[in-house]
Amino acid sequence: MTANGWIQIGFYLAVLVALTPLLGRYMARVYTGERVVLTPLLAPAERFFYRAIGTRAESGQDWRSYARSVLVFSALSWLLLYLILRTQGIQPLNPQGFGSAPWDVAFNATSSFVSNTNWQFYGGETTMSYFSQMVGLAVQNFLSAAVGMAVLIAVIRGIVSRGSHDLGNFWVDLTRSLLYVLLPISILGALFLVSQGVVQTLDGYLDVSTLAGGRQGIALGPAASQIAIKQLGTNGGGFFNVNSSMPFENPTALSNFVEVVFILLIPAALTATFGKMVGSARQGWAIFVTMLVLLLVGIGVSYAGEQAGSPAQDAAGITASADGAGSTGGNLEGKEQRFGIASSTEWAAITTAASNGSVNSSLDSYTGVGGVVPLINMLTGEVIFGGVGSGLYGMLLFVLLAVFIAGLMVGRTPEYLGKKIEAKEIKLVMIGTLVVPLLVLVLTAVAISTKWGAVSIFNAGPQGFSETLYAYGSQGNNNGSAFAGYTGFVQPNAPGNAGSFGITFADLLGGFAMLIGRFVPLLAALAVAGSLAGKRIAPAGPGTLRTDNGTFVLLLIFVIVVVAALTFFPALLLGPIGQGLTERLF
Amino acid sequence: MRRDIRTAAAALLILTILLGFGYSLALTGISQVLFGDRADGSRVTDEGRVAGSKLIGQDFSDDDSYFQSRPSASGYAGDATAFSNLGPNSRRLARQLSARADAYLKLEGPYNAGLTRAEIPPDAVMTSASGVDPMISVANARIQANRVAAVREMPVAEVDALIDEHTTGRGLGFLGEPGVNVLELNLALDGVEPR
Numbered sequence: 001m002t003a004n005g006w007i008q009i010g011f012y013l014a015v016l017v018a019l020t021p022l023l024g025r026y027m028a029r030v031y032t033g034e035r036v037v038l039t040p041l042l043a044p045a046e047r048f049f050y051r052a053i054g055t056r057a058e059s060g061q062d063w064r065s066y067a068r069s070v071l072v073f074s075a076l077s078w079l080l081l082y083l084i085l086r087t088q089g090i091q092p093l094n095p096q097g098f099g100s101a102p103w104d105v106a107f108n109a110t111s112s113f114v115s116n117t118n119w120q121f122y123g124g125e126t127t128m129s130y131f132s133q134m135v136g137l138a139v140q141n142f143l144s145a146a147v148g149m150a151v152l153i154a155v156i157r158g159i160v161s162r163g164s165h166d167l168g169n170f171w172v173d174l175t176r177s178l179l180y181v182l183l184p185i186s187i188l189g190a191l192f193l194v195s196q197g198v199v200q201t202l203d204g205y206l207d208v209s210t211l212a213g214g215r216q217g218i219a220l221g222p223a224a225s226q227i228a229i230k231q232l233g234t235n236g237g238g239f240f241n242v243n244s245s246m247p248f249e250n251p252t253a254l255s256n257f258v259e260v261v262f263i264l265l266i267p268a269a270l271t272a273t274f275g276k277m278v279g280s281a282r283q284g285w286a287i288f289v290t291m292l293v294l295l296l297v298g299i300g301v302s303y304a305g306e307q308a309g310s311p312a313q314d315a316a317g318i319t320a321s322a323d324g325a326g327s328t329g330g331n332l333e334g335k336e337q338r339f340g341i342a343s344s345t346e347w348a349a350i351t352t353a354a355s356n357g358s359v360n361s362s363l364d365s366y367t368g369v370g371g372v373v374p375l376i377n378m379l380t381g382e383v384i385f386g387g388v389g390s391g392l393y394g395m396l397l398f399v400l401l402a403v404f405i406a407g408l409m410v411g412r413t414p415e416y417l418g419k420k421i422e423a424k425e426i427k428l429v430m431i432g433t434l435v436v437p438l439l440v441l442v443l444t445a446v447a448i449s450t451k452w453g454a455v456s457i458f459n460a461g462p463q464g465f466s467e468t469l470y471a472y473g474s475q476g477n478n479n480g481s482a483f484a485g486y487t488g489f490v491q492p493n494a495p496g497n498a499g500s501f502g503i504t505f506a507d508l509l510g511g512f513a514m515l516i517g518r519f520v521p522l523l524a525a526l527a528v529a530g531s532l533a534g535k536r537i538a539p540a541g542p543g544t545l546r547t548d549n550g551t552f553v554l555l556l557i558f559v560i561v562v563v564a565a566l567t568f569f570p571a572l573l574l575g576p577i578g579q580g581l582t583e584r585l586f
Numbered sequence: 587m588r589r590d591i592r593t594a595a596a597a598l599l600i601l602t603i604l605l606g607f608g609y610s611l612a613l614t615g616i617s618q619v620l621f622g623d624r625a626d627g628s629r630v631t632d633e634g635r636v637a638g639s640k641l642i643g644q645d646f647s648d649d650d651s652y653f654q655s656r657p658s659a660s661g662y663a664g665d666a667t668a669f670s671n672l673g674p675n676s677r678r679l680a681r682q683l684s685a686r687a688d689a690y691l692k693l694e695g696p697y698n699a700g701l702t703r704a705e706i707p708p709d710a711v712m713t714s715a716s717g718v719d720p721m722i723s724v725a726n727a728r729i730q731a732n733r734v735a736a737v738r739e740m741p742v743a744e745v746d747a748l749i750d751e752h753t754t755g756r757g758l759g760f761l762g763e764p765g766v767n768v769l770e771l772n773l774a775l776d777g778v779e780p781r
Binding site: 076209242253256585 | 587589590591592593594595596597598600601602605606607609610611613614616617618620621624625626627628629632635636637638639641642644645646648649652656662663664665666667668669670671672673674675676677679680681683684687703704705706707708709711712713714715716717718719720721722723724725726727728754756757758760761762763764765769772773776
């Protein structure tokens with residue numbers, strides 16, 4: 001590890017800490033309907049939109065009504081995207097003449113983008129037309145992110161509500177997330193990315209004669225517009241197959257920095273939004289610090305693991321270390337020179353802590369130690385910042401669990417922010433925190449033990465198991481990154497989409513995992529909020545457990561780690577940890 | 587329920603038009619005006635024709651008068667990118683790395699007396715993520731410079747100066763890693779008048 005590497009990581013964290021309260025307070029103003037700098041410009045558009053869709057902005061919804069709106073909107077989004085992918089062949093803006101997606105790949109991809117997962121069992125530039133990317137996928141990048149943010153705001157309203165069952169209006173929260181937050185930041189981000197070299201064009205692909213006399217195809221497309229929102233909305237689905245390692249998605253160290261800031265920007269800032277809305281910035285910071293500590297450990301471990309190199313390279317005698325003579329050293333298999341080890345591992349830890357899942361290096365080639373970090377970050381339930389909105393409402397479920405456990409220990413009725421936490425809420429919390437881990441374990445077991453799951457595995461030995469665990473861990477937790485040897489599609493004749501056909505088993509299993517992983521915790525969080533909304537707020541007394549100090553942060557970290565460790569430690573031993581402990585080759 | 591469906595359908599329609607068409611097309615237009623070259627893929631020309639993109643690495647393995655790009659798992663395809671996906675304990679990966687190290691020593695060894703395996707920069711034998719990494723490390727370029735200079739009958743100092751010229755430092759001085767753009771460097775080499 002180099003001093004320069006740590007400077008990069010430190011600088012990143014400093015920027016994140018500085019931006020969190022700025023954007024967080026802005027979003028709190030947006031969601032409470034206060035005037036912000038964009039209001040004069042956007043308020044008329046907002047009013048027009050509410051009239052057009054037939055909603056009254058003032059009318060609130062209880063949790064059931066809010067949840068129904070979320071589900072209906074997501075279901076229609078699913079249908080539209082599925083339709084677009086299935087009829088790609090007859091649509092315009094398809095310069096490469098790609099055919100329509102097969103039903104199973106389309107099922108997986110649609111579930112993936114609607115659930116804010118962006119797991120990809122397809123290669124972008126070899127299967128997707130510009131129309132599908134722009135009108136199908138990019139739109140869901142926005143909408144699934146906005147749905148997550150809206151639900152979080154509703155949950156916060158439930159926590160602070162003084163006896164009213166009103167959680168706000170879903171259509172208003174959705175619209176404000178899009179117009180005031182996601183869209184303006186995406187526009188700025190996309191323009192910056194183009195200035196760095198990310199492509200944004202409707203021209204067809206290039207076919208050039210290279211300098212050395214060969215031929216090379218070069219994919220183009222309207223990429224920058226999609227990449228900005230893919231990072232900002234913790235979506236992560238690449239425009240190109242190799243995601244943000246492709247120079248046309250991420251050409252420079254600067255574009256890399258801005259993209260990786262975008263990944264955590266909103267999930268981090270929402271902790272400050274939470275603090276503002278509950279009337280105590282410290283409550284927001286306590287959650288932020290919890291997330292930050294877990295993230296930092298991950299970055300450090302992953303960086304150390306990759307810089308130490310892999311058993312395969314040791315066996316081949318490639319042992320050069322990072323030195324002043326301009327070499328990165330370490331395990332550079334599947335990493336780009338311009339990012340090196342530090343920027344690659346930093347990204348890997350951040351993209352899996354957030355439920356983003358875009359990558360700037362190939363995680364399947366990470367060492368056992370380096371690769372266990374992305375896995376653990378996902379398997380803790382995507383609450384280390386997590387997805388936009390979904391990360392914080394997931395974390396709030398863990399907060400309630402921590403409060404409950406602390407209450408058991410001291411023998412007092414647990415309270416959070418003045419609200420009593422009782423049996424009903426804890427039952428819902430258990431559903432919200434345990435359904436997904438259970439699902440991941442069961443699906444991994446089914447996939448690893450049957451012949452239908454085995455065909456997707458690429459690497460031999462423990463890595464094959466890791467690929468499987470990663471696939472269902474990633475899809476179940478709505479992350480979307482992959483040990484990408486694990487495949488649900490085969491393209492014998494790529495490029496051209498001529499022979500894309502699905503491994504139906506993987507497509508279906510993954511698709512269901514993503515839908516359950518998205519909507520069960522979402523509904524559980526809304527139900528908890530609905531239940532808390534009706535309770536009165538008790539004033540804090542001397543015996544009240546404080547949830548804004550270091551002791552509580554430690555307790556919360558402990559609860560998160562224990563739940564994940566109890567659930568997944570045996571599985572992790574079989575895969576990455578096993579490999580990290582041996583120099584053996586498979 | 588029916589009301590919800592009507593509202594959702596109207597919202598989805600308007601938002602698809604706004605975000606699917608409006609956003610992407612407006613950004614395409616603005617990008618073309620502000621950053622036309624970059625939005626179109628940073629194309630480089632050689633003798634008047636498009637010879638590739640300066641951001642997309644090319645294959646030079648058939649010609650040892652050129653600097654060599656990093657190994658690629660996808661045959662340097664810019665329209666079908668892929669990772670190698672080989673795991674850290676993969677025997678296949680170890681064999682590939684070993685074979686590439688042998689080839690590197692065979693190619694560069696004669697011009698770099700005493701070059702050993704342990705000195706080979708990892709980027710020279712390990713595949714990039716994108717398969718079209720446009721850059722190699724400075725250390726890798728310095729080793730290759732001796733061969734390129736000898737084959738082209740140029741002074742090494744002149745080749746080294748070209749390397750410096752085509753090295754991109756760290757972003758803001760500390761982000762990422764420095765790298766040498768292989769395609770631009772090779773184009774510059776071709777542009778040097780033979781003496």
